[in-house]
Amino acid sequence: MDQPSRSAGTVRPGGRTARVRAAVMDATQDALVEHGFHGLTMDQVAARAGVGKTTVYRRWGSRAGLVTDLMNELATQSMPHADTGDIEGDLMANALSVLRAINDGRLGATFQAMIAAATSDEQAARALRVFYERRIGEWAGTVDLAVKRGELPQGTDGGELIRAVSAPLYYRLVVTREPVTLEDAERSVARALVAARAGAFVMRDPGAP
Known part of the structure; x- marks a missing residue:
């Protein structure tokens, strides 16, 4: 599954509100990397962001709220799924x-901090889950295209195939x-x-034995 092409915090057009959000997201990511989810504080982020x-x-x-917005930002920054015209090429691009x-x-440190926090904090887990649901949903489109081209069996679950590619790496x-x-x-x-x-990834009919 695709990952962000750049770190959060890149300043984009949009005036002061956009600049404040970019600075806060950048500070949140820095604090998360240095101190982990449980060591991150609102005051610390405000000071870093100025x-x-x-x-x-x-x-x-x-x-x-900070880490949820950060994960949303990272998902937004991620590149769209590949479309090489070949499922092997698409999956390799994902990997x-x-x-x-x-x-x-x-x-890498950002994801490790969030994954560690998600094992003991439901809010962190929710933020991480939303990020991966968005990215898996995006890359599942490559599988749908492959099914239409006849490269994979009808009914192949795109999300499960994308998970199978990235799971060993994680x-x-x-x-x-x-x-x-x-x-x-x-x-x-x-x-x-x-x-x-x-x-192996063909979705079963719920009514089938």
């Missing part, structure tokens, strides 16, 4: 985007704490594609 505490409290309300993101010093990042390499990405795509072509 804005008044009242502004941060009024607009975001809580630590959860490479994951690889780049998790090996990026800032983005397992190495978060669980076994191993380096995640290009070879890992290629192997993940190859295995997921073999399974998909064999019908």
Whole structure:
């Protein structure tokens, strides 16, 4: 699944409100990377962003509000899904985007902090889930196109196939704490594609035995 093409906080046109939000998102990401979700505070973010505490409290309300907006921003910044005309190429593009993101010093640390927080905090888990639901939904479109081209069986669940590509990479990042390499990405795509072509991701009829 695709990951953000740049870190949050890039200033875009839109006046002072947009600049304040960009500064706060940038400060939130920095604080999250340095201190983790539970070490992040509203006052800390306001000071880093150079804005008044009242502004941060009024607009975001809580630590959860900050990280939820940050994850929304990262999802918005993500590139659209690939359309190479070939499902193997599309899935490889997805795997490479994951690889780049998790090996990026800032983005990788951001995701690790959010994943760690999600194991013990429902608000953090919700923010992370919304981010991945958006990205999985975007990349599932590549699978739908492949089904239409006849590359994959009818009824293939695009979201499940995209999860199958990225899951081994995240397992190495978060669980076994191993380096995640290009070879890992290629192997993940190859295995997921073999399974998909064999019908492993075809959605079952709820009424079927």
